[in-house]
Amino acid sequence: MDDLAFETALRELRADRVQGASQLARRCLDLLARSAESVPADTRAELIDELLRRCDCLIAARASMAPIENLLTSWKTALTALDGLPLPAWRSAAAGRARDGIRQSQLAVVKTAEHTAACIGADKCIITHSLSSTVLAVFEKLKARNIRVMVSESRPLNEGVILARQLAEWHIPCQLLTDAQLGLFAAQADLALLGADSLLPDGSLINKAGSYLLALAVHDSGVPLYVCCESFKRRKEGRADPELEEMDASELGAPNLPRVRPRNIYFDITPARLISRWIDETGVHAAGRLPV
Amino acid sequence: MDDLAFETALRELRADRVQGASQLARRCLDLLARSAESVPADTRAELIDELLRRCDCLIAARASMAPIENLLTSWKTALTALDGLPLPAWRSAAAGRARDGIRQSQLAVVKTAEHTAACIGADKCIITHSLSSTVLAVFEKLKARNIRVMVSESRPLNEGVILARQLAEWHIPCQLLTDAQLGLFAAQADLALLGADSLLPDGSLINKAGSYLLALAVHDSGVPLYVCCESFKRRKEGRADPELEEMDASELGAPNLPRVRPRNIYFDITPARLISRWIDETGVHAAGRLPV
Numbered sequence: 001m002d003d004l005a006f007e008t009a010l011r012e013l014r015a016d017r018v019q020g021a022s023q024l025a026r027r028c029l030d031l032l033a034r035s036a037e038s039v040p041a042d043t044r045a046e047l048i049d050e051l052l053r054r055c056d057c058l059i060a061a062r063a064s065m066a067p068i069e070n071l072l073t074s075w076k077t078a079l080t081a082l083d084g085l086p087l088p089a090w091r092s093a094a095a096g097r098a099r100d101g102i103r104q105s106q107l108a109v110v111k112t113a114e115h116t117a118a119c120i121g122a123d124k125c126i127i128t129h130s131l132s133s134t135v136l137a138v139f140e141k142l143k144a145r146n147i148r149v150m151v152s153e154s155r156p157l158n159e160g161v162i163l164a165r166q167l168a169e170w171h172i173p174c175q176l177l178t179d180a181q182l183g184l185f186a187a188q189a190d191l192a193l194l195g196a197d198s199l200l201p202d203g204s205l206i207n208k209a210g211s212y213l214l215a216l217a218v219h220d221s222g223v224p225l226y227v228c229c230e231s232f233k234r235r236k237e238g239r240a241d242p243e244l245e246e247m248d249a250s251e252l253g254a255p256n257l258p259r260v261r262p263r264n265i266y267f268d269i270t271p272a273r274l275i276s277r278w279i280d281e282t283g284v285h286a287a288g289r290l291p292v
Numbered sequence: 293m294d295d296l297a298f299e300t301a302l303r304e305l306r307a308d309r310v311q312g313a314s315q316l317a318r319r320c321l322d323l324l325a326r327s328a329e330s331v332p333a334d335t336r337a338e339l340i341d342e343l344l345r346r347c348d349c350l351i352a353a354r355a356s357m358a359p360i361e362n363l364l365t366s367w368k369t370a371l372t373a374l375d376g377l378p379l380p381a382w383r384s385a386a387a388g389r390a391r392d393g394i395r396q397s398q399l400a401v402v403k404t405a406e407h408t409a410a411c412i413g414a415d416k417c418i419i420t421h422s423l424s425s426t427v428l429a430v431f432e433k434l435k436a437r438n439i440r441v442m443v444s445e446s447r448p449l450n451e452g453v454i455l456a457r458q459l460a461e462w463h464i465p466c467q468l469l470t471d472a473q474l475g476l477f478a479a480q481a482d483l484a485l486l487g488a489d490s491l492l493p494d495g496s497l498i499n500k501a502g503s504y505l506l507a508l509a510v511h512d513s514g515v516p517l518y519v520c521c522e523s524f525k526r527r528k529e530g531r532a533d534p535e536l537e538e539m540d541a542s543e544l545g546a547p548n549l550p551r552v553r554p555r556n557i558y559f560d561i562t563p564a565r566l567i568s569r570w571i572d573e574t575g576v577h578a579a580g581r582l583p584v
Contacts, residue, residue, distance in 0.1 A: 176554045178447040183508065210473075260457075
């Protein structure tokens with residue numbers, strides 16, 4: 001993985017509108033594993049300098065995505081335990097630690113989905129917004145348990161349609177809504193289920209724009225909202241809240257009009273007070289009891 | 293206006309997805325004026341029978357739209373005052389009464405917009421959803437008063453883009469949002485402004501799907517919500533709540549998938565408790581004080 005290949009991967013990471021934060025974090029770890037194996041360096045110190053530089057570039061590329069910062073920071077810490085190794089062995093151990101991080105993240109998704117599926121049980125009507133890989137894993141576990149799903153499109157890129165397509169393959173009956181209809185259908189659900197891009201330290205949810213509207217609508221109807229995500233998505237205490245990423249306005253497909261500014265902010269913040277349960281790989285946490 | 297022309301007009305009325313309830317009500321009155329002038333009949337009784345039949349067909353065609361029922365019912369009542377007239381004079385008077393109704397409706401929009409503009413004042417940032425002809429009239433009155441507007445697209449047909457285009461012509465700065473971003477931007481507004489398809493007797497609002505989400509979002513941020521519409525849009529006490537119209541699901545442009553049902557309900561209901569002020573041609577009414 002030379003400089004050019006890394007710069008290309010970095011650009012792709014910045015531009016990615018499809019994969020969620022955990023998937024992107026695993027991609028970053030894979031880039032670092034391959035960098036550890038292949039970056040030219042005469043000494044260990046030289047190699048570490050370049051790897052830490054790449055690590056910081058990856059974190060900064062998607063600063064709003066807590067899993068990238070958390071998993072990469074863990075990897076940086078893990079590197080300090082490798083101090084005694086000669087360069088070739090150090091390369092292979094550093095790559096191994098990055099791949100351990102990938103497996104740890106994948107396992108956390110599996111465990112989170114298991115806890116969430118157990119918490120939901122059978123015969124439920126579930127409303128969700130957009131597409132989350134963790135929510136997808138939950139639906140896969142529930143596919144034989146007589147669930148029905150209502151999912152909104154999630155403009156501008158309509159990731160909800162991708163979810164609907166997967167549900168169709170799993171024979172899970174599904175209603176596909178415009179985002180504007182979330183309020184209409186919220187009261188018909190037994191619960192709302194959302195994944196997370198990140199969680200703020202107080203448990204507030206950063207997720208695809210529209211999540212806050214769904215949260216308000218189910219709250220107004222007394223329908224509980226569950227948020228399922230691995231603990232890697234918790235932002236550390238004491239950090240400033242992340243800036244919410246704004247993407248290319250051309251994605252809206254709006255006409256070019258003078259004095260009209262199309263907006264395309266991808267994420268919104270759902271206050272913790274609207275969330276009934278947080279579910280991660282360690283289990284189910286009731287409102288106000290998210291572990292520190 | 294023979295039977296065939298009337299049936300065609302009735303079909304167009306049922307299929308209309310662009311015009312608001314008041315515009316459609318005025319179109320109904322125009323159809324009835326032309327019917328009164330031209331429907332073949334040997335006696336006044338025969339003519340009245342046919343006109344009342346057409347009147348009922350028009351009301352039933354868009355049963356959820358209170359202005360159609362209200363303005364056409366007023367016209368039916370006005371006809372009873374014409375009892376003594378010979379057939380040709382009766383035709384012309386009945387047509388005149390229908391056209392009086394059209395003018396009365398237009399005047400009510402103008403007066404409502406005046407009261408609303410006065411209530412809003414200058415230098416405000418206003419968030420709205422979809423397109424309402426009354427809201428449009430308000431913005432025209434405020435165009436030299438340093439307002440800024442945030443408007444959401446309103447999927448599936450994106451009437452919000454039509455509003456943005458008109459605002460651009462009036463040199464009013466505007467931000468165009470996806471419906472999913474309404475929650476993100478609600479807190480930045482000084483007030484939310486919505487028109488109405490209908491008002492329920494308690495003041496609850498039937499309007500384009502997504503209105504309820506905007507109402508929840510501004511309420512959560514302490515931003516007031518004004519609803520402006522002519523009093524003709526109030527549904528009579530004692531009627532069952534109207535069924536919310538569902539349009540052709542193909543408008544969503546979703547792929548055809550087994551067990552996936554795209555939904556396309558056009559309207560939602562915003563509870564009166566989320567509304568700060570109702571404004572009609574008689575003036576401004578504070579929360580809980582909508583005149584009976």
